Amino acid sequence: MKRLLILCGAPGSGKTRISNYLQQQYKFSRVITHTTRPARPAEVAGQDYYFESELSFKKHHYFERVVYDQYHYGSSRAGLEQAWNKSDNAVIVLDTKGALTYCQQLPEQTICCYITVSTPQILLQRVEHREVTGKKHLQSQEGQRDLQIPVELKDKCQVLINDEWQQTVKNLERVLKRNGLLSEV
Numbered sequence: 001m002k003r004l005l006i007l008c009g010a011p012g013s014g015k016t017r018i019s020n021y022l023q024q025q026y027k028f029s030r031v032i033t034h035t036t037r038p039a040r041p042a043e044v045a046g047q048d049y050y051f052e053s054e055l056s057f058k059k060h061h062y063f064e065r066v067v068y069d070q071y072h073y074g075s076s077r078a079g080l081e082q083a084w085n086k087s088d089n090a091v092i093v094l095d096t097k098g099a100l101t102y103c104q105q106l107p108e109q110t111i112c113c114y115i116t117v118s119t120p121q122i123l124l125q126r127v128e129h130r131e132v133t134g135k136k137h138l139q140s141q142e143g144q145r146d147l148q149i150p151v152e153l154k155d156k157c158q159v160l161i162n163d164e165w166q167q168t169v170k171n172l173e174r175v176l177k178r179n180g181l182l183s184e185v
């Protein structure tokens with residue numbers, strides 16, 4: 001059965017690192033989403049995101065789309081099918097608004113994880129050196145909203161604390177096992 005693991009949470013909580021780990025360790029395929037924000041130095045177009053202009057962003061059909069810190073983000077059904085063609089287990093990194101849409105629209109196929117840390121200072125330390133968006137994402141209305149799990153997601157998401165990496169990996173693997181997603185390669 002094709003499944004989609006959703007990773008949502010505040011800026012710097014570690015969604016991307018966890019997604020990369022799942023891709024490397026367990027051959028999850030990533031659903032690549034679209035954004036109008038500029039690429040960060042290490043990001044690769046078509047791998048981390050499809051980087052779009054305001055104009056090109058409008059040309060795609062989205063399953064859901066959001067504005068986050070004034071940039072547009074959107075994910076498509078085609079992107080999800082592409083990921084599922086590569087692997088039955090796909091992962092997508094979303095804000096909490098997008099996560100709720102997926103949980104509501106694809107309840108049978110989605111497993112949602114809300115990633116968090118013990119103190120907001122940890123988030124600040126992790127993002128303040130970023131050249132693109134850095135602290136700004138965290139301070140935005142959407143960043144502040146995502147500091148806590150929205151009430152609508154509480155019964156739909158498993159909460160994963162990502163303070164110390166080795167502990168995160170252990171807890172993540174428990175979540176994968178519990179949901180029948182673990183197939184080590």
Ligand SMILES: Nc1ncnc2c1ncn2[C@@H]1O[C@H](COP(=O)(O)OP(=O)(O)OP(=O)(O)O)[C@@H](O)[C@H]1O
Pocket residue numbers: 009010011012013014015016017018126127137162163164165168
């Ligand atoms: N457990 C951890 N311990 C220390 N550093 C971590 C941990 N998890 C992630 N990081 C680091 O914190 C930074 C932010 O992580 P990451 O980019 O994965 O967050 P994110 O949730 O995807 O952020 P954003 O939504 O803003 O893109 C990265 O430099 C990452 O390597």
Ligand SMILES: Nc1nc2c(ncn2[C@@H]2O[C@H](COP(=O)(O)O)[C@@H](O)[C@H]2O)c(=O)[nH]1
Pocket residue numbers: 008009010011015033034035037064065066068073074075093094095096097098099133137
């Ligand atoms: N609802 C959606 N959220 C998305 C999508 N792609 C990324 N994101 C989330 O946006 C924020 C900001 O991302 P960043 O890479 O600029 O830090 C973060 O929460 C991402 O998870 C999407 O297609 N839809």
